[in-house]
Amino acid sequence: MSSTIRKPFTSDALTRLAQAVALALPVVLAGCQSTSQVPDAESVRLHSLNTRIKPKPIFPAAQQAQQAPQDVWERMRQGFQLQDGVAVNPRVEQQRLWFVSNPSFLENASGRGSLYMHYIVERLEERNMPLELALLPVIESAYNPMAYSRSDASGLWQFIPSTGRYFNLRQTRFYDGRRDVTASTAAALDYLSRLHDMFNGDWLLALAAYNAGEGTVSRAIERNEKLGLPTDYWNLPLPQETKDYVPKLLALSELVMSPEAYGVNLNPIANQPYFEVVEVNQQMDLGRVAALANIDEDELFQLNPALKQRMTVDGPQHLLVPTAKAHMLTESLAKMGPEELLSLAPTRQVMADIARADLPARRRAYKVKRGDNLSLIAKANKVDVRDLQRWNKLSGMHLKVGQTLVMQDNTRAVTKGRGKTTAVASAGTGKNRQVATRYKIRKGDSLYVVAQRFNVEVNHLKRWNPNTARALKPGQTLVVYRDR
Numbered sequence: 001m002s003s004t005i006r007k008p009f010t011s012d013a014l015t016r017l018a019q020a021v022a023l024a025l026p027v028v029l030a031g032c033q034s035t036s037q038v039p040d041a042e043s044v045r046l047h048s049l050n051t052r053i054k055p056k057p058i059f060p061a062a063q064q065a066q067q068a069p070q071d072v073w074e075r076m077r078q079g080f081q082l083q084d085g086v087a088v089n090p091r092v093e094q095q096r097l098w099f100v101s102n103p104s105f106l107e108n109a110s111g112r113g114s115l116y117m118h119y120i121v122e123r124l125e126e127r128n129m130p131l132e133l134a135l136l137p138v139i140e141s142a143y144n145p146m147a148y149s150r151s152d153a154s155g156l157w158q159f160i161p162s163t164g165r166y167f168n169l170r171q172t173r174f175y176d177g178r179r180d181v182t183a184s185t186a187a188a189l190d191y192l193s194r195l196h197d198m199f200n201g202d203w204l205l206a207l208a209a210y211n212a213g214e215g216t217v218s219r220a221i222e223r224n225e226k227l228g229l230p231t232d233y234w235n236l237p238l239p240q241e242t243k244d245y246v247p248k249l250l251a252l253s254e255l256v257m258s259p260e261a262y263g264v265n266l267n268p269i270a271n272q273p274y275f276e277v278v279e280v281n282q283q284m285d286l287g288r289v290a291a292l293a294n295i296d297e298d299e300l301f302q303l304n305p306a307l308k309q310r311m312t313v314d315g316p317q318h319l320l321v322p323t324a325k326a327h328m329l330t331e332s333l334a335k336m337g338p339e340e341l342l343s344l345a346p347t348r349q350v351m352a353d354i355a356r357a358d359l360p361a362r363r364r365a366y367k368v369k370r371g372d373n374l375s376l377i378a379k380a381n382k383v384d385v386r387d388l389q390r391w392n393k394l395s396g397m398h399l400k401v402g403q404t405l406v407m408q409d410n411t412r413a414v415t416k417g418r419g420k421t422t423a424v425a426s427a428g429t430g431k432n433r434q435v436a437t438r439y440k441i442r443k444g445d446s447l448y449v450v451a452q453r454f455n456v457e458v459n460h461l462k463r464w465n466p467n468t469a470r471a472l473k474p475g476q477t478l479v480v481y482r483d484r
Helices: 011-035 041-052 060-065 072-078 090-101 103-113 117-126 131-141 161-166 181-198 203-212 214-227 240-257 286-293 297-303 323-335 338-342 348-357 374-380 385-391 447-454 458-464
Strands: 275-279 318-322 362-367 404-409 421-427 434-440 477-483
Touching: 072 117, 072 131, 072 240, 090 103, 090 240, 103 131, 117 131, 117 181, 131 181, 131 240, 161 181, 181 203, 203 214, 203 240, 275 323, 286 297, 286 318, 286 323, 297 318, 318 323, 374 385, 385 404, 434 447, 447 458, 447 477, 458 477
Parallel strands: none
Antiparallel strands: 275 318, 362 404, 421 434, 434 477
16 A cells, blocks of 8 residues: 655745735636626635725824814814813803804904913913813903903903902002913912812812802802702802803803804914013113014003003013014113113103102092982082992992992192193092093094003093094094003
8 A cells, every 4th residue: 555645834835835825816816707797705705804804094183183283273172171071051052142142242352362362272281271261361351451340350360459469469550460461371270270179170160169259159069068959060059140150161162162153253363472571671661662673562562461551660570572573672672781771761750740640539528418319419529420339339329318428539730741641630449540641632543543552442432531523633632541
């Protein structure tokens, strides 16, 4: 008998066999396809295998996320954290409807905020805080650093005097840290972070406390705990303003997330710093600094609104300057000698005018008689009804016979100046006091232009100058009240 001895396959033999099969298989498959439309069993098995093994998908969104956004709005959207877990909520929808019905509010606020948003977004990212918080100044102040409330709150983040001082925001007659863009932002984020920790990482409760105070929110939580009720933000018995506060922010962030869906126009804001810090080591007049660096004076003041008299007096030893002009200003200051630098300082006359305008107003009392009302009392004493209400903390027009009203003598000696703006009067009490100035109209001026120049409302200009026609004439004089 003969027997066949089979040799085991070596690794080389296996390799050659696999190569041969790989070369022959396409030929066989091609032959099958050319001779018949009916696939064989092996082809069916291979086709089934290929359909089950799908290539890994490529998501364009993931690729785009790796690239830095060109627009601050897009950068903000990527850092939103408060939308998760918030289902359809009628309180949010109500606020969203208001924003959609008043598109100019958001457009105007974002226009003003274009100077500050990039800076605020960067500070939030550094702390890993929700970027929705960059929209909080829209609700607080409409991104107006000059905003001032009836409760004496001021600045982008609306700090009241006491809270501002607690967070080291100094307030003097020349400088108000609550209106300082960088200092108030740091204080606001410190405060929000502290509230976030206080309420166990709940941002909605932290925001409610930022609006109403931590004591108000804590007492509402304790009340619900005693009654066995939920203690989340949506179920707390809070003041109406606070009940609307968080829904406003959530509604606003929804509009920013999908502006096209709600018909909202958000003008692009470049994802780059709008301003840089330039160090200064002496008192300077903003108008002279602006002229030196070819910067619009009003724009320079919008970046440095804490300098209440438009001078670097009593404030930090730096200025916020538009990025495009910062290098020019730094170089110019470095090249200037001591005498040239003195030319940038406020004049002695200006300092003397401010000192005189800051003299305390004389107070007097008036006892309400039968038949009196606020309008008659204001007219008889040559003051404004709104001033009477503010001095006496009156919310309405109701008076009682025998009630004592505080009256301010707001007349001042007129100071004659050489420029177009002259200090003439003061009104208000304490931190509410304002310095009045006379402004001489120039060619091309309008009520709107003057209001923008002094950061006041047009309707206030009209109230201060009741006999002024809509069309202004060069040489005409307007009275303008500004914070002292």
